[in-house]
Structure formats: structure tokens, C-alpha cells
Amino acid sequence: VECFHLVSLLLLHYSFSYASEGSKLLAASRIHKKSCRSLQFSSNGAHLFTGSADKSIRALDCENNVVAWALQKAHPSPVSCLRAFGENMLASGDDNGVVKVWDVRQPKAVLTSRE
16 A cells, blocks of 8 residues: 655655555655655556655656656756646646646656746
8 A cells, every 4th residue: 555645745655565464664765855845646546746846856656666757857946836637748837937848758848838
């Protein structure tokens, strides 16, 4: 069972196994270096996209317990919002009004708009 907790605005990821003898923590990880500011599940629920004050965006594979996609410097300013659409598309915005559209199969944004 996967659990995602926001603790002091830091995204922590826990994975547990449950049995009649009790539960066991399988893995625990901190997803970002700074606070997580936005969360959005993919349309099929397989990934959890996260945006952070550290200017990065990540996609967590909810089934396999791994980071499936990550951009360390996705924006010039802290990421403040995310919106997933379709299976592979993600829009993100930062504190300075920059909006980017991503195809997670590509290493760079497919569209960038600045105020």
C-alpha cells in the first residue's frame, strides 16, 4: 500500500506491506529538497506529479515506488501549480507567471509562455 503524506509541506512517500502478522514499512523517501507546492495525479492514476519550491517537477510511479520522470530545473522560479491532461501531458506554472506544457515522453517543454 502506498501512502503520500505532506508534513510541513514536504512530500514524504511511504510504502507498506500488510499481513495478518502486522504491517511492515518497505520504503520511505523524501521527494523534493524544498517544499512541495503542487500535486496532481495523471488521468489514469498511475503517476503522481509533484511541483516544488526547488523549481523541479517529478512524476512518481505509484505502483512501482520509483520516480518515473524528473526535471531538476523545470522552471526559473519555484513551481506553484500543475495540471495533468491526457496520459502524457502536464502543464506547470511558476511564481513569476511562466507556464510550460510538457509531454513526459520528451526531455524539454513543448510550449513555454511568459507574461
